[in-house]
Amino acid sequence: MISVFKLEVWLMRSGLPLIIIIPFVLGFFSVVNNTVSPLIIVYVMVIALIQTEEKNRVNRFMYSLPLRRSEIFYARVLSLTFYGSLWLVFENVARLIIGVTIDGSYVFYLVSTFVMIMIVSTLMVSVSKTMPQGILRWIVLFVVFFLAVMSMTFVTAITSMFLEDVVGVVPLFISIITFIVGVIVFLALSIGGIAIQKRQDVV
Amino acid sequence: MTTHLEFVSVRKSRGDFTLTLPDVSIKQGEILGVIGNNGAGKSTMMQLVLGLITTSEGEIRRYHDGVHIDEVGVWKKEIGFVFDDLLMYDDMKLKRLGKFLNEQYNHWDQHRYLDMLALYNVDPNKKIKKLSRGMKMKAGFAMALAHRPKLILLDEPTAGLDTKSRRQMVRLLKEAQSEGTTIIFSSHILSDMEELAETVWLMDEGVVLAHGRVEELKEGFSKDENGRIIPTEKGNDEVISLEDLHDYYLGGELD
Numbered sequence: 001m002i003s004v005f006k007l008e009v010w011l012m013r014s015g016l017p018l019i020i021i022i023p024f025v026l027g028f029f030s031v032v033n034n035t036v037s038p039l040i041i042v043y044v045m046v047i048a049l050i051q052t053e054e055k056n057r058v059n060r061f062m063y064s065l066p067l068r069r070s071e072i073f074y075a076r077v078l079s080l081t082f083y084g085s086l087w088l089v090f091e092n093v094a095r096l097i098i099g100v101t102i103d104g105s106y107v108f109y110l111v112s113t114f115v116m117i118m119i120v121s122t123l124m125v126s127v128s129k130t131m132p133q134g135i136l137r138w139i140v141l142f143v144v145f146f147l148a149v150m151s152m153t154f155v156t157a158i159t160s161m162f163l164e165d166v167v168g169v170v171p172l173f174i175s176i177i178t179f180i181v182g183v184i185v186f187l188a189l190s191i192g193g194i195a196i197q198k199r200q201d202v203v
Numbered sequence: 204m205t206t207h208l209e210f211v212s213v214r215k216s217r218g219d220f221t222l223t224l225p226d227v228s229i230k231q232g233e234i235l236g237v238i239g240n241n242g243a244g245k246s247t248m249m250q251l252v253l254g255l256i257t258t259s260e261g262e263i264r265r266y267h268d269g270v271h272i273d274e275v276g277v278w279k280k281e282i283g284f285v286f287d288d289l290l291m292y293d294d295m296k297l298k299r300l301g302k303f304l305n306e307q308y309n310h311w312d313q314h315r316y317l318d319m320l321a322l323y324n325v326d327p328n329k330k331i332k333k334l335s336r337g338m339k340m341k342a343g344f345a346m347a348l349a350h351r352p353k354l355i356l357l358d359e360p361t362a363g364l365d366t367k368s369r370r371q372m373v374r375l376l377k378e379a380q381s382e383g384t385t386i387i388f389s390s391h392i393l394s395d396m397e398e399l400a401e402t403v404w405l406m407d408e409g410v411v412l413a414h415g416r417v418e419e420l421k422e423g424f425s426k427d428e429n430g431r432i433i434p435t436e437k438g439n440d441e442v443i444s445l446e447d448l449h450d451y452y453l454g455g456e457l458d
Contacts, residue, residue: 201255
């Protein structure tokens with residue numbers, strides 16, 4: 001799986017400087033927690049990867065190699081999570097440099113954004129690997145992305161606001177629970193995605 | 204010889220097309236040639252063997268040194284394949300692709316890969332998009348053999364190759380067979396098939412019309428006074444070529 005992950009990162013190598021520089025610069029100017037930008041990066045990256053894959057018609061070759069379908073699936077999820085996390089990391093490194101306060105709410109923002117990156121990546125890969133090529137797949141990808149981002153940002157915003165009103169800050173254990181729930185959702189989605197994909201013909 | 208592959212009541216339906224394969228087993232070290240016009244189902248058969256597509260009915264049993272292997276991913280480590288085109292990320296250099304494949308195959312031999320590219324005069328530092336179709340086929344062939352596979356699948360491997368390269372390919376395949384490698388290949392170039400294949404399948408529209416050892420199939424035919432091939436009793440002395448068999452079963456000119 002690691003070799004395929006490295007291949008995916010190599011494929012998007014031209015975009016990597018931008019994923020590092022733009023969030024780093026943005027981080028110096030942003031005063032609010034920014035959840036959506038890394039998710040948009042995940043979306044842009046999955047579109048770019050699918051288009052590269054389709055242009056080069058590589059599926060037959062890749063799936064003929066001694067790789068399990070789950071390895072190819074997880075490698076892509078991991079690479080998308082990697083791109084999204086890079087954005088998150090560099091944006092927040094810049095914010096830490098300018099002196100943002102690290103408290104429970106900030107940790108919750110970081111953890112929940114990471115969990116969202118992971119889940120959105122899994123959803124995008126599941127849809128892209130299980131639906132046939134065509135306009136319908138692009139539409140479904142966008143709708144799934146939009147609904148996932150809307151619902152997850154809504155839930156995390158409500159949770160964060162409610163706890164800040166009641167307790168003053170989001171307790172650390174909420175971040176831990178969010179992470180555990182995120183991992184469970186990630187596993188459920190990926191197992192489902194792989195199960196559907198396994199029954200499908202490659203060519 | 205131990206069984207390498209066994210087809211048991213295999214059927215594959217895709218839209219209007221149905222492929223039906225005979226219940227046969229392929230022995231370790233056997234060379235099977237698959238002959239058929241376009242749309243006969245040759246590529247579908249290869250894809251089934253590779254596990255790219257699943258059977259609609261029946262199963263393909265895969266063996267390694269006589270032991271049944273359930274996990275296709277494990278079994279694929281022992282397979283080399285050449286399709287009618289090398290379709291990989293076209294921005295990738297062949298040398299880099301070799302390093303990537305080195306991580307997939309336990310027995311990948313990068314030196315052997317580079318030596319074979321050199322034999323074919325293919326520059327390993329060239330990107331795939333810079334290669335001609337023939338060069339891609341040669342590179343694909345080097346990839347298929349570099350890890351000394353137990354089974355080689357070749358789908359139209361000689362397409363786009365010049366005569367010299369085809370001769371080299373036939374020689375390397377014979378060498379591989381002498382080391383016990385099973386080879387399944389389809390080709391429109393029947394002279395290559397004639398030289399290599401021990402057994403053949405003649406396919407048309409998803410059905411295997413005839414299969415068996417080449418010599419035995421030929422023995423069942425002779426030629427009439429007009430030179431046309433006709434079924435006859437076995438044991439005749441007529442010299443029948445694979446092209447004659449192709450004409451009899453599949454008719455007309457080759458695609």
